[in-house]
Amino acid sequence: MTMPTIKAVRAFTVRGGGADYHDQGSGHWIDDHIGTPMGKYPEYRQSRQSFGINVLGTLVVEIEADDGTVGFAVTTAGEIGAFIVEKHLARFLIGRKVTEIEKIWDQMYFATQYYGRKGVVLNTISGVDLALWDLLAKVRKEPVHALLGGPVRDELQFYATGARPDLAKQMGFIGGKLPLHHVPAEGEEGLAKNIELLATMRERTGDDFWLMYDCWMSLDVNYATRLAHKAHEYGLKWIEECLSPDDYWGYAELKKNVPKGMLVTTGEHEATRWGFRMLLEMDCCDIIQPDVGWCGGVTELIKISALADAHSKLVVPHGSSVYSYHFVITRQNSPFAEFLMMHPVPDQVVPMFTPLLLDEPVPVNGRMKASALDRPGFGVRLNPDVPLHRPYAMS
Numbered sequence: 001m002t003m004p005t006i007k008a009v010r011a012f013t014v015r016g017g018g019a020d021y022h023d024q025g026s027g028h029w030i031d032d033h034i035g036t037p038m039g040k041y042p043e044y045r046q047s048r049q050s051f052g053i054n055v056l057g058t059l060v061v062e063i064e065a066d067d068g069t070v071g072f073a074v075t076t077a078g079e080i081g082a083f084i085v086e087k088h089l090a091r092f093l094i095g096r097k098v099t100e101i102e103k104i105w106d107q108m109y110f111a112t113q114y115y116g117r118k119g120v121v122l123n124t125i126s127g128v129d130l131a132l133w134d135l136l137a138k139v140r141k142e143p144v145h146a147l148l149g150g151p152v153r154d155e156l157q158f159y160a161t162g163a164r165p166d167l168a169k170q171m172g173f174i175g176g177k178l179p180l181h182h183v184p185a186e187g188e189e190g191l192a193k194n195i196e197l198l199a200t201m202r203e204r205t206g207d208d209f210w211l212m213y214d215c216w217m218s219l220d221v222n223y224a225t226r227l228a229h230k231a232h233e234y235g236l237k238w239i240e241e242c243l244s245p246d247d248y249w250g251y252a253e254l255k256k257n258v259p260k261g262m263l264v265t266t267g268e269h270e271a272t273r274w275g276f277r278m279l280l281e282m283d284c285c286d287i288i289q290p291d292v293g294w295c296g297g298v299t300e301l302i303k304i305s306a307l308a309d310a311h312s313k314l315v316v317p318h319g320s321s322v323y324s325y326h327f328v329i330t331r332q333n334s335p336f337a338e339f340l341m342m343h344p345v346p347d348q349v350v351p352m353f354t355p356l357l358l359d360e361p362v363p364v365n366g367r368m369k370a371s372a373l374d375r376p377g378f379g380v381r382l383n384p385d386v387p388l389h390r391p392y393a394m395s
């Protein structure tokens with residue numbers, strides 16, 4: 001089979017939801033006094049948008065082959081990402097065969113290493129990589145999961161992240177991950193409120209439902225240890241992303257400090273095999289949570305996942321909708337998946353990247369059949385009603 005070559009690369013930005021899922025309107029649970037590293041400043045405590053959690057917006061990368069096939073992907077990188085794609089990365093794609101994914105990744109990573117390595121540059125590389133997988137799979141008329149070795153199970157099982165684990169239980173999810181609301185700067189009163197909310201949810205959900213706390217980098221080792229011990233009484237399954245992603249030493253200490261049976265999870269703001277190597281070799285956690293739209297894309301997640309498997313660790317990717325689902329369904333060490341509840345309340349299931357994508361599958365009764373992922377590529381389309389902006393069109 002002669003493979004087509006890449007003839008065009010386009011990068012667009014989008015505001016309001018989409019891959020930048022923190023870019024929501026007012027009154028959304030995801031922006032309601034959630035603990036963050038900026039919570040030490042009272043003026044940035046009530047709303048994450050107040051310190052700029054949504055400044056980036058969504059980046060859409062489109063890659064067109066000379067046979068007319070178009071692959072695309074979305075991630076969180078906005079206008080900065082669009083600049084990097086059009087002014088820098090496009091040169092490593094134009095004229096290349098659609099199969100050259102590994103080489104293109106290597107060139108994108110090492111060409112940006114002097115200003116990249118993590119953060120928005122890796123988000124952007126991830127977006128390009130996912131668009132390449134979408135393109136290759138569409139050229140081959142197969143779903144991405146088939147290119148990754150095929151499903152290892154018939155369906156995905158999900159836990160839900162959101163403000164209402166009690167409602168998530170009624171919707172059929174296996175667990176509910178709450179955002180932690182109060183940070184160490186809010187003292188003993190804040191700690192008590194954090195425990196009270198967990199106790200309320202435990203009472204509403206009963207004992208056989210997983211409850212987790214997402215701490216979004218807002219704690220220190222001492223507070224996280226105290227929270228973990230108090231939360232143990234209410235059966236907290238795991239405590240997530242308590243510390244700065246750079247504090248590998250703190251995570252290693254925390255993992256030793258938590259009560260026996262409680263899991264420590266982290267990694268959604270970590271990137272590349274080298275970053276995850278630190279988490280794994282320093283025994284920082286029980287589950288790693290790479291975001292496939294941020295950690296380097298599918299090409300890098302394959303390596304991160306193999307490394308984790310060799311350390312007997314689970315990989316439960318952060319959010320990222322279809323980009324996660326196509327991966328998780330193919331890996332034994334990814335036994336379940338996250339579903340981020342993007343409904344503002346959240347009392348119903350809506351697609352995670354709503355309103356940006358069409359055909360985005362959602363869990364039904366907390367589950368998704370492998371057959372829901374059987375369309376070519378990642379199986380989604382851009383919603384033509386969502387306006388795209390192309391700030392750095394290549395001349």
Ligand SMILES: C[C@H](O)[C@H](O)CC(=O)C(=O)O
Nearest residue numbers: 034161179214216318340
């Ligand atoms: C709820 C968390 O603060 C964050 O918005 C999402 C996240 O970290 C997760 O889904 O995990």
Ligand SMILES: [Mg+2]
Nearest residue numbers: 214240241268
């Ligand atoms: Mg998280």
